[in-house]
Amino acid sequence: MSQLTEQEPGLLRESSVDYRDPEKGRAVRTMFAGIAHCYDRLNHILSFNRDKAWRRIAVKMTTVPAGARILDVCCGTGDMALAYYAGGIKSGGQPATISGADFTPEMLAIARPKSERVRAGIAWLAADTLQLPFPSNHFDVCSVAFGIRNVQDVSAGIAEMTRVLKPGGQVVILEFTQPKGRLMQRLCRWYLTRMLPRIGHVLSRSKEKAYSYLPDSIALFPGPDELKAIMEARGLKDVRFRLLTFGLVSVHIGTKRS
Ligand SMILES: C[S@@+](CC[C@H](N)C(=O)[O-])C[C@H]1O[C@@H](n2cnc3c(N)ncnc32)[C@H](O)[C@@H]1O
Structure with a gap:
């Protein structure tokens, strides 16, 4: 992680979240509670509406067995879980059981009515990704979209996601990353x-400078190869990734070893 900081010294800005602070979880929760009411609108505006396509692509890349159990962690306002629901409807297969977990109740309060409006039947629960209240070997898919970067210990978060998966199940990580080319790096930094x-x-x-925190957290997040290595070290095999939108976003998928 420090490598990225050295590569991109200008990207780090002052925000109210200290990455090395063991209390980071509380600061992250307070920050998301403060922006929950406008999170969706800002997501669409600031990503030029690409966020919806990114989630759709991640869903398409996932192998979802008929009647699968899917868990989306750091689910926020629920768009990734809803993308799995929409993907299931399109494929016309046996519907999956979908759960969304997040430790910020204010974000879940936005997710709930959204899924009720489309009668998606998604179960929403308040839970920390580092301590998921599920037995081991339970889900077929465990996904996270733009969330693992915020978890206090990324590697431990991936380990916990892997724990709740059945052997052969998939961990899916959609996350921002730093593009490779100089021009894109400059544009992105600006x-x-x-x-x-x-x-x-x-x-x-x-108040929590949430949108200064975003570039900081991207700068400190492992690059695509490093993230792949972390996933392999945490019990996943056949880890592959695809870069989207000029390498600004990556989708990593790995399968739990038997
Ligand atoms: C940037 S939002 C992503 C929301 C959603 N997945 C999406 O695609 O837009 C990050 C979310 O991660 C949640 N989060 C961060 N750390 C967490 C943790 N340790 N356990 C559970 N949720 C966490 C925050 O509450 C927030 O809702």
Whole structure:
């Protein structure tokens, strides 16, 4: 992780979340509680609506057996779980049982009515990704979209996601990453450090500087190869990844070893 910080020294900005702080979980929860009301709108605006396509692609890349049990962690306002629901409807297969877990109740409060509106029957629960209240070997798919970067210990979070999976089940991680080319890196740095925090602060009025935290957390997150190595070290095999939108986002998928 420190490698990325050295590569991109200009990306780090002051935010109210300290990554090395064991209390990071509480700060992250407070921050998301403060922006829950406008999270979806800002997501769509700041990503130029690409966030919906990114989730759809991740769902398409997942192998979902008939009648699968799916768990989406750090589910926030529920769009990834809802994308699995929509993907299941399109494929016309036996419907999956879908659960969404997040430790910020304010985010879940937005997710619930959204799924009720489409009668998705998704079970929402307040839970920490580092301590999931499920038995081992239970789910066929455990996904996380733009969430694992926020978990205090990324590797431990992936280990916990893997624990609740059945052998042969898949962990799916959709996350921001730093693009490779110089030009894209510059453009990305300009957008993330100059534009996004300003638009984000104005529209969200976040006291916790949530939209300065975003570029910081991306800068500190492992690159695609490093993330793949972490997944392999945590019990996943056949780990592959695909880069999306000029390498700004990655989808990693790995299968739990038997
Ligand atoms: C950027 S949002 C992503 C929401 C959603 N998955 C999406 O695709 O938009 C990150 C979410 O992760 C949650 N989160 C962060 N750390 C967590 C943890 N340790 N356990 C559970 N949820 C966590 C936050 O509460 C927040 O809702």
